[in-house]
Amino acid sequence: MKLPRRRFLHLIAGAAALPSLPRIALAQSYPSRPVRWIVGYAAGGPNDALARLIGQWLSERLGQPFVIENRPGASSNVATETVVRAPSDGYTLLQVSTANAISASLYDKLNFVFLRDIAPVAHMVRTPLVIVVNPAVPAKTIPEFIAYAKANPGKINMASPGIGTSPHLANELFKMMTGIDMTHVPYRGDGPALPDLLSGQVQVMFPAPTATIGYIKTGKLRALAVTTATRWEGLPDIPTVNEFVPGYEAYSWFGVGAPKGTPPEVVEKLNKEINAALADAGMKARLADLGYITFASSPAEFAKLMAEETDKWAKVIRTANIKPE
Numbered sequence: 001m002k003l004p005r006r007r008f009l010h011l012i013a014g015a016a017a018l019p020s021l022p023r024i025a026l027a028q029s030y031p032s033r034p035v036r037w038i039v040g041y042a043a044g045g046p047n048d049a050l051a052r053l054i055g056q057w058l059s060e061r062l063g064q065p066f067v068i069e070n071r072p073g074a075s076s077n078v079a080t081e082t083v084v085r086a087p088s089d090g091y092t093l094l095q096v097s098t099a100n101a102i103s104a105s106l107y108d109k110l111n112f113v114f115l116r117d118i119a120p121v122a123h124m125v126r127t128p129l130v131i132v133v134n135p136a137v138p139a140k141t142i143p144e145f146i147a148y149a150k151a152n153p154g155k156i157n158m159a160s161p162g163i164g165t166s167p168h169l170a171n172e173l174f175k176m177m178t179g180i181d182m183t184h185v186p187y188r189g190d191g192p193a194l195p196d197l198l199s200g201q202v203q204v205m206f207p208a209p210t211a212t213i214g215y216i217k218t219g220k221l222r223a224l225a226v227t228t229a230t231r232w233e234g235l236p237d238i239p240t241v242n243e244f245v246p247g248y249e250a251y252s253w254f255g256v257g258a259p260k261g262t263p264p265e266v267v268e269k270l271n272k273e274i275n276a277a278l279a280d281a282g283m284k285a286r287l288a289d290l291g292y293i294t295f296a297s298s299p300a301e302f303a304k305l306m307a308e309e310t311d312k313w314a315k316v317i318r319t320a321n322i323k324p325e
Contacts, residue, residue, distance in 0.1 A: 030090055030266050031064040037256075038069050038083050039095045040076025046210060046290045050254055051095050053286060054124060057277040058270070066093075075099045075164060075324075077110060084112040088261035090270070094118060096257040098166045098313075101306060105314035106164045106324050115310060118257040120302040121267050122274040125292035126253045128228040129170050130209045130235065132221040134200045142225050142244040145204075149180035158182040159193040159202040163325050167206040169313055170227055170250035172320040174206075177245050186325070197221065208252065209234055210291035227251060234291065253295070253309070255302055267299055 037055050041047040048070065055066035071079040076099040086092035096118065104114040112118075131142070137156075139145035149156050160168035163186045175182060185202050187193035190211045196202045198220055205212075206227065213234060215221040225241045226232045227250040241248045256274060258267065275296040277283050284294050297305070316322075 030269060031062055033091065034065040034067050035091050035093060036069050036086075037066050037093045037095065038071055038079045040071055040073070040079030040097075040099065041095075042072045043068075043070045046208075046292075047095070047097070047254065049290055050125065050287070050292065053283065054256075054274060054277055057280075057283065058273055061273050061276070075103045075106070077103055077107065080114065080118065081111055083257070083259055084117045086259050088119075088259040088263075090258060090262050090266035092259065093121065093270075094257040096120075096255045096306070098252045098254075098309060100257075101309035102164055102166070102169060102313045102317070104310045105317045106322065115307060117260050118306075119260050119262050119267060120299045120306055121256040121258050121262075122271045122299065123253065123255040123295050123297040123302040123305060124274060124278060125287055126228070126251045126295050127208050127210075127291050127293065128226040128232045128251050129167055129206045130212065130216075130226050130232075130238065131174075131204065131206055131224045131241065132197070132212050132216065133204045133224060134197055134202075135219065135222050136200050137203050137222070139224070140222065142239070142241060145224055146178050146180060146244075149178075149182060153181040154183055156182045156204060157185050157202040159185050159187060159197055159205040161189045161193060161207070162186050164317075164322060166250070166252045167208075168322075169316055170206045172322065173250055173316050174241065174245070174248065176316065176319060177248050206250075208291055213291075228293075232293075233288075253305065254292075255297075255306075271299055 039051045051068050058066045083094035100114050139148045158171050190207050197205050216223045223238045225239050229249045278294040278296045
């Protein structure tokens with residue numbers, strides 16, 4: 001039997017639309033049960049607080065609990081492997097950060113490939129680092145500090161919260177771009193390093209500003225510059241490094257990822273809701289109190305950042321010959 005042309009075309013169009021129906025239904029029904037949000041840091045810190053703030057927003061907007069699960073260890077590699085091994089169904093998410101981009105080159109034998117195995121969902125925030133010195137250091141600007149370091153090669157002790165951390169890599173990039181030589185002194189976190197910086201046992205550090213802003217405002221530490229491309233509103237009078245060292249930029253960033261193969265409709269739904277949270281004035285204010293700058297993006301834009309940061313820090317790691325502890 002020969003079908004009329006109009007009916008034939010309608011049947012073809014209907015058949016073409018069928019594959020999209022399950023995807024639409026999936027996006028509409030997601031989430032239908034609690035979602036695990038894996039954080040590679042201990043509970044109680046600003047990284048954990050970020051996850052809990054956005055997770056609470058998603059819980060309220062999407063009608064299912066987003067349960068924060070802390071899996072600290074090995075620069076977030078423990079958390080990342082947990083998510084890589086999880087089903088690609090949108091019910092296990094990873095708090096992605098600069099640590100993932102660094103670890104991709106720092107560690108030789110990971111059981112996953114970061115850029116291959118983690119699907120980007122949304123970029124959330126960035127935070128600057130701030131170059132602070134003990135007031136005994138006779139330098140009040142970046143040019144003065146560079147001149148002082150060149151006059152005293154290897155004699156300036158630079159503290160960091162550990163080998164391969166963002167502050168450590170930011171310092172190594174600074175050394176590479178200025179040609180100075182400083183001695184790296186790794187600690188197990190900002191907490192143990194700060195007393196030695198305040199006492200003068202180490203002379204300089206590149207911490208997140210929230211860890212030191214109180215000491216800066218009371219004069220116990222001197223801020224020379226922030227490491228982002230633009231000035232930070234929390235310390236608006238402090239210049240950026242790139243005002244004196246063109247092209248220098250370093251910051252910590254955080255976002256959300258999922259196992260590769262997670263349905264794009266689920267990724268888009270999460271991206272849309274996370275971006276809505278970042279646009280909310282109340283949320284922006286709460287995140288600013290934690291030292292974060294909100295930075296919404298599409299999944300594709302976040303993928304680009306992840307790839308660029310992985311490549312950037314790989315070059316620094318190779319040039320400085322950095323090895324994990």
